[in-house]
Ligand SMILES: Cc1cc2nc3c(=O)[nH]c(=O)nc-3n(C[C@H](O)[C@H](O)[C@H](O)COP(=O)(O)OP(=O)(O)OC[C@H]3O[C@@H](n4cnc5c(N)ncnc54)[C@H](O)[C@@H]3O)c2cc1C
């Protein structure tokens with residue numbers, strides 16, 4: 001069966017299997033070579049593709065939810081979408097969430113995802129209490145920040161190479177309402193924007209949209225989007241009647257058409273509409289439900305197909321805070337080349353202590369490129385700039401970087417590879433990505 | 442609030458039914474062959490719906506155990522939903538009795554064994570509801586799946602007979618013919634999208650049809666007409682087709 005992830009590149013002909021019980025999974029591990037777990041396939045590339053793909057989608061039961069303390073445990077195939085439906089009505093939210101709710105708990109751990117609150121709350125693994133993992137020999141091991149810490153550290157962000165994550169126990173975040181008090185601040189150029197990031201860094205959520213087409217003194221024209229979970233007293237009466245309403249409720253109307261911003265043709269228009277339209281004031285404030293706030297793209301099903309058959313890639317890098325020059329150089333190159341999206345998303349990461357996770361203190365920028373002739377050569381060129389400034393690329397968004405760049409740009413790569421070897425000496429678990437990046441040598 | 446017994450609860454359709462019944466404020470009793478699966482499903486349902494959830498080991502093919510299985514329930518349930526089934530390998534079953542037997546047990550004999558007892562108890566009480574998940578495959582024998590089809594066909598007729606018998610006794614019987622459903626049973630098949638339902642769709646339709654005391658439910662309306670046409674093809678023509 002042909003399998004491909006969110007960006008439709010690459011395509012892998014694979015045997016796709018699933019399991020209901022630990023015994024069945026063990027049998028699959030015993031009888032197959034080159035296995036990798038796959039959640040909802042929301043990574044952009046080859047991380048969850050291999051000869052044999054273990055679909056986690058049916059292993060999706062909620063196992064424990066303490067409504068007092070906010071500790072939640074589930075099988076690794078449960079989606080964030082379902083977790084929110086279960087926890088929000090009781091006043092608990094995901095500690096960290098990506099830009100889509102259609103990913104699994106296992107995928108959140110394996111990519112050690114980050115959200116708009118990284119500078120305050122760190123990445124997903126910072127909130128994980130315990131993982132249950134089936135190792136290559138079929139045994140099940142628990143690990144956590146203090147228990148079997150080497151296995152834990154290599155599993156968070158380890159892209160599925162230590163074993164199959166079966167269960168995830170983590171801490172939720174207390175909320176009073178399911179709404180976000182949003183604040184938008186316009187910046188007329190990059191310097192101004194970076195200043196605002198600093199000025200508003202006490203905000204829990206922050207991310208900026210940048211118009212890459214603007215040159216000259218408006219280079220980096222952008223909107224910084226800030227947010228806090230709304231408190232009860234902030235809600236207008238209409239919303240206060242049901243302050244913890246979950247998404248998907250038909251009562252909720254969604255006045256939102258931003259998803260088009262991923263598409264070059266429409267993106268500039270919708271950005272301009274936002275920048276010049278009703279958004280006349282420099283600072284704009286409002287209350288929105290968490291669904292359009294965090295997951296605008298989820299409102300357009302299968303927008304990824306709009307890039308056509310060849311697919312697309314996302315290029316997400318992080319550069320240290322000191323490397324604003326590098327940031328400018330990369331953005332300039334992209335707008336000269338006219339290849340990427342006209343709009344990109346910029347975020348400032350806080351410090352992060354981890355083995356192989358992507359975030360590090362600095363600027364991260366993500367942008368989509370339709371696959372076309374010359375693209376990969378161009379991205380190689382960008383890799384050089386990223387490397388020059390001591391940055392790196394996000395594995396879960398990568399389908400093309402070379403092994404040497406990866407090895408040199410992740411400072412703990414060798415230690416990571418050692419731990420993977422220790423727990424999986426026979427290389428049972430491998431993916432197109434682990435081969436491409438020569439993680440096992 | 443009712444007590445709903447789900448036989449074959451961990452099937453994809455069964456899980457969707459358990460969620461739908463619990464979401465409507467009922468207690469759900471999960472019966473199946475593997476305790477680990479039942480425990481996982483039970484934990485999930487308790488967390489999501491705050492309803493009473495119980496688990497019971499049950500094997501449709503082990504007919505000797507059915508009496509004690511039913512006696513082991515806390516009380517007689519309000520509804521029994523018979524979901525288990527097995528598609529099997531038609532070609533293998535043509536020459537391998539063990540395979541054929543498994544198909545007959547899982548789709549017909551096991552169901553009769555357990556529902557006979559349920560029917561008596563419901564008749565005696567003068568109240569209750571029986572839901573059977575049968576199949577459109579039971580409406581006409583075809584070379585590609587007549588073992589499964591004949592067992593489901595038998596099950597459909599059995600439910601029809603039960604309905605005829607129990608109607609006067611205040612017991613309702615609903616026959617469900619889902620058409621294609623996107624589940625692990627059909628995962629290896631290429632199903633036509635518009636004719637294929639999601640398990641959640643089946644579950645919603647079943648809960649509603651039971652409430653409205655429908656007799657037969659085709660989950661997607663097209664299937665009623667498709668099967669009508671298939672049944673209308675004269676046998677001399679039908680036998681020449683490869684279906
Ligand atoms: C619209 C969109 C927005 C996004 N926004 C963000 C964002 O803001 N921040 C961010 O960090 N990411 C973001 N992502 C990326 C996404 O969060 C990650 O790729 C995530 O890992 C996908 O999870 P998944 O369940 O779909 O897993 P897959 O994509 O199927 O797999 C991803 C990796 O996880 C591994 N894996 C999955 N399940 C298991 C398991 N049970 N055991 C072991 N390994 C496993 C796979 O082997 C693979 O290496 C976004 C993606 C999309 C499509």
Ligand SMILES: NC(=O)c1ccc[n+]([C@@H]2O[C@H](COP(=O)([O-])OP(=O)(O)OC[C@H]3O[C@@H](n4cnc5c(N)ncnc54)[C@H](OP(=O)(O)O)[C@@H]3O)[C@@H](O)[C@H]2O)c1
Pocket residue numbers: 448449450451452453454455473474475499500501502503524525526527528546547551574575576577618619620621622623624625626627
């Ligand atoms: N999918 C379709 O297109 C379709 C169409 C029409 C009708 N149906 C019917 O819908 C019902 C549910 O099937 P599904 O599609 O949800 O597939 P499924 O997930 O494969 O479910 C089949 C279930 O039957 C159970 N089972 C099989 N033999 C059993 C036995 N001897 N004792 C107890 N349980 C037994 C299995 O239990 P274990 O979990 O223990 O293996 C499994 O849970 C079946 O009756 C099927 O025939 C399905």
